[in-house]
Amino acid sequence: MIKLNKILAVLLFIFVLPFQAYSGEVTILDMYKAAIENREVLKSYRLAIEQADLEQKIQKGDYLPSLDASYKANKLDESSLLENEENSEFAVSVSQNLFSGFKDKLELDIAGLDLKTSDYELSNMKHDIGLDVALNVLAVYQAEARRLVAMDAFKAYSERYENIQLKYKVGVAKKRDVLTVKVEKDDAEQNLIKSENEVEKAMNSLNRVTGLSLKFNDIDFSSFESLPVFLPFEQYKNTMLSNRTDFKILKTGLEKAEKSKKLAKASFYPKIDLVLMQRYYSDEYYAFDSDTKEAETRLQLNLGINLFDGMKKYRNIEKAGIETEKIKYSLVELEDELTNELSNFLLDAKTAEKNLFVAREGIKEAEENLRITELSFEKGVATATDVLDSIYYLSRARNNEITAKASIFMTLFYIKRLVVDYPQI
Numbered sequence: 144m145i146k147l148n149k150i151l152a153v154l155l156f157i158f159v160l161p162f163q164a165y166s167g168e169v170t171i172l173d174m175y176k177a178a179i180e181n182r183e184v185l186k187s188y189r190l191a192i193e194q195a196d197l198e199q200k201i202q203k204g205d206y207l208p209s210l211d212a213s214y215k216a217n218k219l220d221e222s223s224l225l226e227n228e229e230n231s232e233f234a235v236s237v238s239q240n241l242f243s244g245f246k247d248k249l250e251l252d253i254a255g256l257d258l259k260t261s262d263y264e265l266s267n268m269k270h271d272i273g274l275d276v277a278l279n280v281l282a283v284y285q286a287e288a289r290r291l292v293a294m295d296a297f298k299a300y301s302e303r304y305e306n307i308q309l310k311y312k313v314g315v316a317k318k319r320d321v322l323t324v325k326v327e328k329d330d331a332e333q334n335l336i337k338s339e340n341e342v343e344k345a346m347n348s349l350n351r352v353t354g355l356s357l358k359f360n361d362i363d364f365s366s367f368e369s370l371p372v373f374l375p376f377e378q379y380k381n382t383m384l385s386n387r388t389d390f391k392i393l394k395t396g397l398e399k400a401e402k403s404k405k406l407a408k409a410s411f412y413p414k415i416d417l418v419l420m421q422r423y424y425s426d427e428y429y430a431f432d433s434d435t436k437e438a439e440t441r442l443q444l445n446l447g448i449n450l451f452d453g454m455k456k457y458r459n460i461e462k463a464g465i466e467t468e469k470i471k472y473s474l475v476e477l478e479d480e481l482t483n484e485l486s487n488f489l490l491d492a493k494t495a496e497k498n499l500f501v502a503r504e505g506i507k508e509a510e511e512n513l514r515i516t517e518l519s520f521e522k523g524v525a526t527a528t529d530v531l532d533s534i535y536y537l538s539r540a541r542n543n544e545i546t547a548k549a550s551i552f553m554t555l556f557y558i559k560r561l562v563v564d565y566p567q568i
Contacts, residue, residue: 167362174353174362175276179269181354188265195258202254205247208239216428227426227435236420244412249402256399260392267388272352274560278553279349284364285549286345289542290338296538297335300328303534307527320527327531370499370548371555373492379485383562389477397470404463410456413448485561492554499547506544509537 179185215232222228240247304324310316342359350357384390419442426435449456513533519525 167360167364169355169357169361170363171277171280171366174280174349174355174357175273177355178272178276178353182272182352185265185268185272188261188268192258192261192265195254195261199251199254199258202247202251205240205250208237211236211238229428230424230426231428232422232424234420234422236418238416238418240414240416242413242415244409244414246406246409249406249409252402253399253406256395256402260395260399263388263392263395267392270388270560270563274556275352276349277556279345279352280362280364281367281549281552281556283342283345283349283359283362284367285545286338286342287359288545290335290342292538292541292545293331293335293338295541296534297328297331299534300324300331300531303527303530304328316527323527324531327535367548367552370496370551373489373555373558376486376489379489379558379562380482383481383485384478386563387481387561388563389481390474393470393474393477397467397474400463400466400470404460404467407456407459407463410449410452410459413446416443416445418443418445481561485558488554488558488561492551492558495547495550495554499544499551502540502544502547505540506537509533509540513537 213232213234213236217226217230217232219226219228219230304321307316307321307324311318311321346357346359420440422439422441424437424439513530513536516525516529516533520527520530
């Protein structure tokens with residue numbers, strides 16, 4: 144009876160003891176910050192921001208005057224009354240655009256919107272990386288929890304194997320019972336080896352995502368100690384519609400399309416330039432020849448307007464209008480799609496919470512079943528297979544609890560990414 148109590152105590156202790164979160168120092172937020180610094184994929188987005196910033200500076204150059212210099216050398220068949228057979232001209236001019244249908248302002252505004260879009264795209268990728276980090280931390284947590292269950296099961300089968308061997312030696316157990324337990328113990332050992340490999344693989348994935356070289360004990364899993372509380376659908380939706388960068392990108396694109404339409408209309412307006420020119424003319428190829436050099440200073444006000452360009456102006460306006468309509472449709476479609484995703488995620492959360500409750504009740508039932516079966520086996524009214532099955536049922540119940548709990552946090556991470564409330568847990 145003492146031996147029986149010892150076995151029961153070991154079995155119940157190793158299965159009832161929950162997975163304790165390791166109190167490492169590296170939090171999910173720390174890993175997220177490291178990933179933002181280390182991931183190569185973000186460098187291309189930062190370069191895109193630099194390009195957009197340079198384009199904005201280029202467009203600002205249209206507000207400044209233009210300085211030009213030119214040299215012409217002419218060779219005629221023969222001299223004329225107005226022009227020598229050989230002559231040259233050197234000119235320096237400063238020109239300033241006074242009006243072009245607000246084209247320069249619109250192009251600068253569009254460049255600014257492109258810069259804003261590039262910044263939103265970088266933020267969007269950061270949020271994706273945040274989700275990736277959180278899911279990988281959860282994968283490590285889940286893999287370790289499963290490893291502990293596999294280790295507990297292996298210990299339980301090992302205890303049962305030692306016990307059945309003793310019974311066989313004294314003649315109260317059959318060889319078949321010993322072999323049956325041995326097969327289950329070996330299978331449990333294989334599962335333990337596999338689960339240990341899964342933990343290592345999960346750590347490798349986490350280190351790749353973060354760019355760090357973490358060990359398991361470095362990680363702070365305290366975020367998983369208590370279950371999260373999910374907010375109402377409307378609260379999540381309002382946050383999503385105001386914070387989600389996808390919407391901001393599309394709304395910026397809509398603003399850009401509207402300005403592009405105005406830019407296309409700018410071609411209907413005249414262009415007015417003010418030009419100050421200094422010209423040097425000579426009857427020789429060298430424009431500064433002292434004998435024949437002539438100088439002229441001229442101030443010009445140039446006005447020009449296109450009268451016909453093959454209807455391109457009208458087509459460009461029409462094209463910009465179509466782009467505006469496209470983006471409006473995309474905004475409606477995106478809102479419908481993300482709202483549906485949010486609704487489904489909240490349903491997943493409710494399902495996971497119910498599954499967790501069922502799984503925890505199942506653990507209690509499996510524990511009681513193991514206790515009764517072990518007692519029945521000692522009294523000879525249950526077989527070794529019945530005990531093995533009870534150990535398996537308890538392991539399965541524990542794994543069901545791990546799956547349900549992981550599903551709750553996984554759903555939480557997806558919702559937070561959906562509404563861009565990240566990477567806080």
